[in-house]
Amino acid sequence: TPAPVHSAALATAGDLVFIGQGTGTLDAFDSAxxxxxxxxxxxxxxxxxxxxxxVAxxxxxxxxxxxxFHFGTPAGDELVAFALAEERASMEAYDYPATSYEQRGAATVGQGAVRQIDSDTAADTRPATAPAAVDSAGRRR
Incomplete structure (x- = not known):
């Protein structure tokens, strides 16, 4: 039985709609x-x-x-980035496994890093930089 969708859809200017599925797939649809x-x-x-x-x-x-666990879907800990090519059919995946832990706060993403901000102290508690991250100017970090 397919898992329910618990992800918002993303529509791009290139007439693509991306939807993440509870079953573990990221799907791209023609918006028309x-x-x-x-x-x-x-x-x-x-x-x-x-x-x-x-970027660049x-x-x-x-x-x-x-x-x-609550929705009974496959578990994992990844944030996966895809570079969209000129032609819609070819997309290359990049992934970076992360660790899972419970903590109150917020996660922010920017300039090639994912940061966890503690909601009580505002401290940057767990910065993580992906090995192929790029900064806002498109330079590899």
């Missing part, structure tokens, strides 16, 4: 026809909406794959 154009298995349920950003003229889509 609804045709499934591309699918990638992240290995864990997607329960957060994908985001997009552009390249558009990226990022999706969290963490799963959920």
């Amino acid at each position: 026809t609804g045709e499934l154009l591309w699918q990638f298995n992240l290995g864990a349920g997607v329960h957060g909406g994908p985001i997009t950003y552009e 003229g390249v558009q990226y889509v990022v999706a969290p794959a963490g799963g959920s």
Whole structure:
């Protein structure tokens, strides 16, 4: 039985709609026809909406794959980024495994790093930089 969708859809200016599935796939659809154009298995349920950003003229889509015990979906701990090519059918995946732990606070992403901010002290408690991260100017860090 397919898992329910617990992810927001992301629509791009290039007429693509990305939806993360509880079953662990990130799907890309043609926004005009609804045709499934591309699918990638992240290995864990997607329960957060994908985001997009552009660096040095390249558009990226990022999706969290963490799963959920409560929803009975495959578990994992990855934030996966895809570089969108000129042609919609070819997308390359980059992943960086993370660790899972429970803590109150907020996670922020920017300039090639994911940071966890403690809600009580505002301290940057667990900065993590991906090995192929790029800064806002498109330089590899």
